[in-house]
Amino acid sequence: MSNTIVKKNIQSLRGMNDILGEESLLFTYFIENAARIAKNYGFSYFETPILEETALFKRSVGESSDIVNKEMYQFIDKGKNDVCLRPEGTAGVVRSFVENKFDRAGGTYRWYYHGPMFRYERPQKGRLREFHQFGAEVFGISSVYEDANIIMMLKDILDFFKIGFKLQLNSLGCQTCMPPYRENLVKHLTNLKPELCEDCNKRILTNPIRVLDCKNDNCQRLLYNAPKITNNLCENCDTDFEKLKEILDFNGIAYEIDTNLVRGLDYYSQTAFEFTSSEIGAQSAIAGGGRYDKLVEFLGGRETPGIGFAIGIERLLELIKMNETNEEVFYLGALSDEALNTLTKIAGMKRKTNKVLIEYTPRGFGKHFKLAQKQNATIVSLIGENELKDGTIYTKNLITGEEKTIKVEEF
Numbered sequence: 001m002s003n004t005i006v007k008k009n010i011q012s013l014r015g016m017n018d019i020l021g022e023e024s025l026l027f028t029y030f031i032e033n034a035a036r037i038a039k040n041y042g043f044s045y046f047e048t049p050i051l052e053e054t055a056l057f058k059r060s061v062g063e064s065s066d067i068v069n070k071e072m073y074q075f076i077d078k079g080k081n082d083v084c085l086r087p088e089g090t091a092g093v094v095r096s097f098v099e100n101k102f103d104r105a106g107g108t109y110r111w112y113y114h115g116p117m118f119r120y121e122r123p124q125k126g127r128l129r130e131f132h133q134f135g136a137e138v139f140g141i142s143s144v145y146e147d148a149n150i151i152m153m154l155k156d157i158l159d160f161f162k163i164g165f166k167l168q169l170n171s172l173g174c175q176t177c178m179p180p181y182r183e184n185l186v187k188h189l190t191n192l193k194p195e196l197c198e199d200c201n202k203r204i205l206t207n208p209i210r211v212l213d214c215k216n217d218n219c220q221r222l223l224y225n226a227p228k229i230t231n232n233l234c235e236n237c238d239t240d241f242e243k244l245k246e247i248l249d250f251n252g253i254a255y256e257i258d259t260n261l262v263r264g265l266d267y268y269s270q271t272a273f274e275f276t277s278s279e280i281g282a283q284s285a286i287a288g289g290g291r292y293d294k295l296v297e298f299l300g301g302r303e304t305p306g307i308g309f310a311i312g313i314e315r316l317l318e319l320i321k322m323n324e325t326n327e328e329v330f331y332l333g334a335l336s337d338e339a340l341n342t343l344t345k346i347a348g349m350k351r352k353t354n355k356v357l358i359e360y361t362p363r364g365f366g367k368h369f370k371l372a373q374k375q376n377a378t379i380v381s382l383i384g385e386n387e388l389k390d391g392t393i394y395t396k397n398l399i400t401g402e403e404k405t406i407k408v409e410e411f
């Protein structure tokens with residue numbers, strides 16, 4: 001510690017937030033329920049380090065992507081290793097998949113994860129430098145039924161939290177149909193060069209399909225007549241894409257085809273999708289994902305199909321209303337000193353099945369109600385001299401207002 005007293009308080013870094021208060025309740029409520037749904041779909045928890053070798057993201061997310069090019073928290077550590085804070089979760093999971101030789105063992109793997117991701121972007125509403133994702137990855141299944149399965153699981157998660165969304169879908173083709181399409185697109189874009197924005201001009205050289213999702217209105221207008229990937233798919237990709245649409249239709253899942261949806265990460269092939277909401281402002285993507293059948297091979301493993309998605313937790317929490325958590329929270333309080341011991345015993349029993357908060361200072365009814373409300377409790381349960389004598393407990397449901405005094409055993 002230095003001897004000089006510095007008056008200025010230390011604050012969190014720009015774009016990096018603490019998760020506390022109501023948001024922390026929603027955060028755990030989200031993780032617990034999303035994890036439950038993922039487990040129902042056969043997924044198990046997987047965790048990879050937050051810090052990885054920079055080369056991992058360069059090779060997978062792609063050197064020409066904004067994420068790698070402009071947004072990485074990259075540094076040289078004390079051992080002179082070039083490392084960076086993960087900007088996304090898929091690359092680490094694939095690295096681990098190969099490192100642990102799951103590719104050699106073969107079979108199907110379904111994993112979910114959640115945790116912080118880091119991108120040095122310009123912070124704004126819905127865009128943080130440290131944000132959290134809930135993601136899922138599947139290895140070993142090339143069937144398009146799995147694409148539908150992943151989309152259905154994501155929809156189930158959003159439905160559970162009563163979140164309205166739009167599903168946008170595209171196919172990015174494969175190594176057979178993407179290269180000729182790209183060539184075709186470059187020819188078209190080259191003619192438009194003088195009118196396209198500076199970024200698009202760079203992208204024509206580095207990653208031409210990214211031109212398609214340029215946010216500039218003028219560029220979008222110019223792209224109106226650009227060749228569409230979905231009109232240029234090979235037979236295999238076309239059949240798969242049609243089948244995916246058929247399965248989604250069959251399951252009543254509405255979607256829109258967006259041929260300009262290319263995603264900001266380079267590892268995708270075939271299915272790409274995004275779930276958006278019109279209620280959270282400009283950063284409208286709440287989740288995104290797709291197939292990445294070449295990524296395992298690209299990171300040194302045996303060719304293994306893969307598909308997955310990630311949800312942006314902070315963006316999603318904006319859409320979950322606190323009163324929708326439906327969580328029953330008991331607040332236990334004493335009306336007199338003598339009741340405290342009994343209260344600790346009752347709390348111990350009730351906690352086997354419910355969330356219970358306990359207040360150690362005896363108070364009157366009104367004070368207890370106020371404290372309970374402050375702590376987002378839904379049921380207030382109080383014991384005073386009379387209740388102690390009768391073996392009863394007073395309860396009030398703060399949502400419905402219903403009051404009753406019941407036997408402790410019933411409680």
Ligand code: HAM
Pocket residue numbers: 087088089090119121126127128129131132133135136137264265285286287288289290307308309310311312313314315
């Ligand atoms: P992504 O589209 O880059 O995909 O990110 C997924 C979600 O993370 C976005 O839809 C958004 O909700 C959230 N997100 C991204 N950047 C920020 C930010 N700066 N601030 C707040 N939220 C953000 C991926 O990361 C892929 N790994 C998804 C995937 C998994 N594909 C296959 N498997």
